[in-house]
Amino acid sequence: NAGVTxxxxxxxxxxxxxxxxQCAQDMNHEYMSWYRQDPGMGLRLIHYSVxxxxxxxxEVPNGYNVSRSTTEDFPLRLLSAAPSQxxxxxxxxxxxxxxxxxxxxxxxxxxx
Amino acid sequence: xxxxxxxxxxxTAQEGEFITxxxxxxxxxxxxxxxxxxPGGGIVSLFMLSSGKKKHGRLIATINxxxxxxxxxxxxxxxxxxxxxxxxxxxxxxxxLIWGAGTKLIIKP
Numbered sequence: 001n002a003g004v005t006x007x008x009x010x011x012x013x014x015x016x017x018x019x020x021x022q023c024a025q026d027m028n029h030e031y032m033s034w035y036r037q038d039p040g041m042g043l044r045l046i047h048y049s050v051x052x053x054x055x056x057x058x059e060v061p062n063g064y065n066v067s068r069s070t071t072e073d074f075p076l077r078l079l080s081a082a083p084s085q086x087x088x089x090x091x092x093x094x095x096x097x098x099x100x101x102x103x104x105x106x107x108x109x110x111x112x
Numbered sequence: 113x114x115x116x117x118x119x120x121x122x123x124t125a126q127e128g129e130f131i132t133x134x135x136x137x138x139x140x141x142x143x144x145x146x147x148x149x150x151p152g153g154g155i156v157s158l159f160m161l162s163s164g165k166k167k168h169g170r171l172i173a174t175i176n177x178x179x180x181x182x183x184x185x186x187x188x189x190x191x192x193x194x195x196x197x198x199x200x201x202x203x204x205x206x207x208x209l210i211w212g213a214g215t216k217l218i219i220k221p
Contacts, residue, residue, distance in 0.1 A: 042116065042198070042211030059210075090155060097207040098143055103155040 001027050003005065006091045006104025013081040013111045021076040021107050029031030029102070031094045032074040036060065037106075043090065049074055065102040081111045114187030115139050118199050118212040126220055131186040133215045138180065142204040146173050146184050147212065149196040158197075159183075189219045 004025045013019055013063035044112065045058030051067040063085060065077040074093075078085060091104040119134045135144070146158045159173040161168050161182070168172050170189075175182040186193055199212040 040213060042114075042200075042213045044211070045209065088153065092155075097209075098202055100157045100160050101145070101147075102157070106153045106155075110155075 004091055004093050004102050004104040006089075006107055008107060009105065010012050011107060013078070013109065015081060015083060015111060017081050019081065020090055021077070021078075021091070021109075023074045023104055024072050025074075025075065025093040025102070026072065027093065027102065028071060029093035029095055031097050031099070032068065033058070033092050034064070034066065034074070034076045035090045035092065036085075036086050037090060046076065048097075060079050078109075079086075083111045085109065086111045114213070115210045116199060116201055116212040118197075118215050120215060121213070122216045122218075124218045124220065125189060126192045127190060128175055129189050129219075131189050131193070131217065131219075133184045133197050133199075133217070135182045135184070135201075136180060137182075137199075137201045137210070139199040139201065139210065140204045141177075141180075142207075143202040144175055144181070144182050145200040145202070145209070147200065149198060151195065155198070186217075191221050194218050203208045 007022045030051045034046040035043040037043050044060045046064050047066040049055045052071050055066050089107045092101045094101045116137045143162045145160050149155045161175050170187045172185040196214040196216050198214045200209045
């Protein structure tokens with residue numbers, strides 16, 4: 001089925017470990033973004049991309065890295081995990097920044 | 113002060129009731145989104161609107177640009193409507209999405 005595929009669904013990391021959250025979409029969307037969702041708060045934008053080769057920082061980019069080598073893939077890298085990065089992460093894509101969004105199923109990350 | 117405020121934060125109602133969830137914002141926008149997040153965590157886009165009113169099934173979304181206010185209505189509510197409903201606005205200055213904290217809706221049978 002067409003959509004946004006996000007992996008893994010769950011992950012536990014130790015402080016200082018690194019990992020990559022994968023995000024892939026097959027809708028030929030130009031705009032892709034990563035959000036984190038914390039209890040009682042709205043989604044916060046981490047990084048976004050308006051097309052292959054173009055990325056930019058969002059509201060909370062520290063501790064995260066992204067790249068966009070293809071239109072389909074937009075991985076999010078945690079460089080050195082910290083307990084403050086315990087959250088639920090969502091990847092989303094849309095035709096453009098103003099369009100309707102399609103979300104991945106989310107990754108629940110716990111850093112101990 | 114948050115740029116996007118939703119009310120109520122929590123809402124419990126009986127099956128069949130008419131539901132209204134409100135979203136107020138303080139910035140200039142080019143569009144407003146309503147999304148639904150189910151207990152399993154998945155987020156689904158319901159509406160994107162920049163003026164007037166949109167309807168899909170039992171869901172109706174309205175926006176008043178002058179008053180900087182939008183409402184999401186659910187008619188003949190059903191337990192399967194239980195979810196968190198999220199409002200997000202697309203700022204017209206920089207095309208950033210600003211998200212509300214969500215309204216948790218529980219519909220009891």
